[in-house]
Amino acid sequence: MAPIPPLNAPGWSAAPQAGAADSSERNTxxxxxxxxxxxxxxxxxxxxxxxxHKPYLxxxxxxxxxxxxxxxxxxxxxxxxxxxxxxxxxxxxxGLWGLVMPIIGGVNASQAKPYRYPLVLRFVS
Numbered sequence: 001m002a003p004i005p006p007l008n009a010p011g012w013s014a015a016p017q018a019g020a021a022d023s024s025e026r027n028t029x030x031x032x033x034x035x036x037x038x039x040x041x042x043x044x045x046x047x048x049x050x051x052x053h054k055p056y057l058x059x060x061x062x063x064x065x066x067x068x069x070x071x072x073x074x075x076x077x078x079x080x081x082x083x084x085x086x087x088x089x090x091x092x093x094x095g096l097w098g099l100v101m102p103i104i105g106g107v108n109a110s111q112a113k114p115y116r117y118p119l120v121l122r123f124v125s
Contacts (some may be wrong), residue, residue: 021056021112029060029109033067036102041068048124060109062124067105067117069124071098 021029028047035043044064051057071094078094081087101117108115 021054025054025057026110026112029057030106032057032061033064033102033106033109036064036068036071037099041065041072044068056112059114060105063116063120064102064105065124066120066122067101070117070120073121 032044032047035047044061044067047061048058048065051061074094075098078087078090081090105115105117
């Protein structure tokens with residue numbers, strides 16, 4: 001593993017890369033991911049609709065919206081499975097997944113890391 005170069009090393013720049021998200025975009029993307037927890041797909045949908053000219057924010061909003069839609073579909077399937085009694089075993093799993101994954105997405109968005117949710121259907125791009 002190569003050592004990390006010092007801050008004043010030649011070729012190292014603390015300036016943001018071209019096209020990188022600024023702090024307000026990162027914070028907005030983080031809030032969009034976290035809005036899944038209390039509001040479902042409404043927060044990511046609003047974020048997706050207002051992020052026309054910001055590619056980072058648009059991509060993160062689309063990813064959060066895909067997560068929220070998949071979570072809604074999974075909740076309907078689990079509710080139907082509760083009629084057969086097996087759904088009651090899946091309720092805690094779905095609840096934990098719906099709580100933890102948006103938090104992970106929000107943390108990655110706040111660090112400007114591209115994040116794709118696992119096990120999510122891609123409806124919006």
